[in-house]
Amino acid sequence: MNRRLGFEVGPIRPPSEARSLIVRVTRNCQWNRCTFCPVYKNKEFSVRSVDEVISDIDLLCKHLSSIRASFESPHEISANQVWALTQKVNPMELPVFDYALKWFNDGMHSVFLQDADSLVIGSENLARILRYLRDTFPWIERVTSYSRSSTLLKTGEEGLREIRNASLNRIHVGLESGSDTVLRFVKKGATKEMHIRAGRMAKDVGFELSEYVMPGLGGKKLTEEHAKETADALNHINPDFIRLRPLALTSRAPLFLESEKGHFQKCNDIEIVQELLLLIGNLEGISSMILSDHILNLFADLEGRLPQDKERILSILHSFRSMDSESQLLFRLGRRLGIFESIGDMKDVRKLDRARNIATNKGITTKNIDTLIDNLMERFI
Ligand code: SF4
Numbered sequence: 001m002n003r004r005l006g007f008e009v010g011p012i013r014p015p016s017e018a019r020s021l022i023v024r025v026t027r028n029c030q031w032n033r034c035t036f037c038p039v040y041k042n043k044e045f046s047v048r049s050v051d052e053v054i055s056d057i058d059l060l061c062k063h064l065s066s067i068r069a070s071f072e073s074p075h076e077i078s079a080n081q082v083w084a085l086t087q088k089v090n091p092m093e094l095p096v097f098d099y100a101l102k103w104f105n106d107g108m109h110s111v112f113l114q115d116a117d118s119l120v121i122g123s124e125n126l127a128r129i130l131r132y133l134r135d136t137f138p139w140i141e142r143v144t145s146y147s148r149s150s151t152l153l154k155t156g157e158e159g160l161r162e163i164r165n166a167s168l169n170r171i172h173v174g175l176e177s178g179s180d181t182v183l184r185f186v187k188k189g190a191t192k193e194m195h196i197r198a199g200r201m202a203k204d205v206g207f208e209l210s211e212y213v214m215p216g217l218g219g220k221k222l223t224e225e226h227a228k229e230t231a232d233a234l235n236h237i238n239p240d241f242i243r244l245r246p247l248a249l250t251s252r253a254p255l256f257l258e259s260e261k262g263h264f265q266k267c268n269d270i271e272i273v274q275e276l277l278l279l280i281g282n283l284e285g286i287s288s289m290i291l292s293d294h295i296l297n298l299f300a301d302l303e304g305r306l307p308q309d310k311e312r313i314l315s316i317l318h319s320f321r322s323m324d325s326e327s328q329l330l331f332r333l334g335r336r337l338g339i340f341e342s343i344g345d346m347k348d349v350r351k352l353d354r355a356r357n358i359a360t361n362k363g364i365t366t367k368n369i370d371t372l373i374d375n376l377m378e379r380f381i
Contacts, residue, residue, distance in 0.1 A: 007056045007096045008048070010114040012039055014172050014210070014243075015293045017144060019106035021060070021099070021137075022114055025053055025129060029116035031148060033187040034174075036217060038252035040116060050125050054132050061136050063093070063100035064108075074105040108137065113145040113168075120151055123159035127166035134167050144170035149190040149198035160205040170208040172243075173199065178233025179225045182218045186255065192233050199237035211239040215272050215279070216247035220265040227275045231282035238286040244302065245294040246272055248377040268370045269298050269332050270321075276302070277317050280310065295380050298332065300341040319343050329369050330355045336376040 008024040026047050028040040070085055071077050082101065089097045111133060118126060130143060145168060152160065152171070177183055178192045190198075195211075202209050211234065218226030234242060249256045249266060258264040267275065280290070283306055290313060292302040299320070304313050320328065320343060327346065334340040334355035346352050358364070364372060 007059055007099070009099070013112050013114065014144075014146070015295075016210075016243075016291075017110065017112040020110040020112040020142075020144070021103045021108070022112055023053060023056060023129075023133065024048060024114040025118040025121060025126070025145075026115050030120050031116070031150075031189050033189060034176075035186045035254040035258065036176075036214070036247055036249070038250050041252055041254075047121050050121075050128050053129050057132060057136055059093070059096050060100055060103075063089070063097045064104060064137075067097075067100055067104050071104075074107070077105070108139065110142040110144065111137070111140055113143065115146075117147050117151050118145040119147045119155055119163065119171075123155055123162040126168070127162050130163065130166035130168055142169045143167055144172060146172045146174070149173055149175070149195045152198035152202055153194060157201055157205060160201060160207070164205050164207055168207070170210060170240075171202050172210040172212065173202075173239075174214075175199070175211040175230070175233065175237075176214040177217050177226050177230050179218060179222060179229035182222050182226050182229075185222075186217060192229060195233055196236045199239060203237070203239070208241075209237070209239040210241040210243055211237065212243050212245050213279070214245055214247050215275055216267045218275075220267055220271065223267055223271060223275045224278065227278035228282055231279050231284075234288065235282075235284055235286055239288050241291055242283075242288045243291045243293060244276075244297055246296050246298070248296050248380065249374065250378045266374070269373060270328065272298065273317050273320050277314060277321075280313055280317070283310065296377055298335055299343070300335075316343065325366055329364070329366055330359060332369060332373055333359055333364060336373055 008027075009022050010024050010027065013020065013022060026045065028043040028045045030045045032040050032045065066085065066088070070081070086094065086097060113129075133143060134140065152173070155163070173195075174188075175195050176186065176188055178195065180191050183190060183192065199209055199211060213230055213234070247266070249259060255264060259266055286306055289305050290303055290309075292300055299316055302313055302316055304310070320331070323331065330352065331340060331343060331346060334346070334351065337355070337358065339351050339355050340346060
């Protein structure tokens with residue numbers, strides 16, 4: 001926990017919320033049992049009181065007001081001016097001033113409520129916080145939160161409507177898989193049917209819905225079932241966004257131990273590409289936006305609107321599959337080292353030479369690349 005003077009920020013937010021103001025409503029995860037997830041393990045869940053959250057908003061507002069009174073837009077700000085302004089700030093409140101300045105620089109468009117599931121505090125309390133946020137920062141365009149399917153169902157249509165009317169716009173749900181076998185194995189605490197019901201309810205009430213999907217979560221054994229059942233669940237929900245976030249294992253996640261014991265065989269990049277072909281190929285009758293906005297994705301450009309971009313998205317995966325094994329190795333390595341973003345980058349001879357030199361100097365071959373990639377990906381979790 002990152003505890004500041006009267007102002008708290010938790011450990012994670014969705015990549016799409018990088019420019020959002022973070023408002024912490026709960027600490028950690030009430031469920032905390034998903035075996036692939038290391039984020040809140042060994043951390044105790046607690047709810048922050050509405051008054052505590054409101055006092056964070058007030059403190060942030062105080063500093064934002066002084067910044068806005070001094071500058072009309074972020075473009076005007078020089079380092080000297082910021083330094084002059086900080087001289088008037090209580091040193092204990094400097095971290096809050098920094099958050100306020102960052103949000104000002106980011107345009108003050110959106111807010112993200114932390115941590116793992118803000119809706120657990122109940123619709124009445126959440127609506128109070130949302131109304132206070134909107135009253136304090138009336139220009140905000142978007143307020144979003146993570147939630148779990150089981151919490152959405154528990155909140156019910158009436159509660160969700162209350163929260164939506166208080167202007168929560170978007171909910172990010174970790175669907176992870178549509179396969180009940182996979183969901184049970186990783187202790188997600190939801191079934192396919194629950195995911196579908198919760199997702200449809202959120203959409204019916206008027207939320208923008210982001211569903212996170214985790215390629216590779218079924219391992220080698222369940223890869224086909226995972227792909228087909230996930231596509232089927234998504235076809236029933238038609239979420240606004242399908243966000244791909246492939247499995248990466250760290251020793252802090254219980255699933256890592258399962259893998260060490262041989263109860264779970266992790267897919268490599270080539271198997272994930274095959275799984276994605278099956279998953280995306282089976283998405284039918286929906287208009288979702290597919291996004292690969294997490295650094296863990298092998299292809300940063302695997303993005304587009306369904307149905308019109310489906311063939312183009314699939315063609316990226318086919319291109320990778322048709323590459324020879326040396327080119328696949330160089331792309332996998334280069335992508336994870338930040339040399340390439342897309343397959344097209346391999347046409348840049350300097351970039352390609354860089355990847356090739358690293359592979360040669362470090363002795364990276366098709367025999368050891370999987371372990372190396374796993375180690376590199378662990379750093380991004
Ligand atoms: S994946 Fe989400 S619900 Fe599961 S333990 Fe992690 S934070 Fe909690």
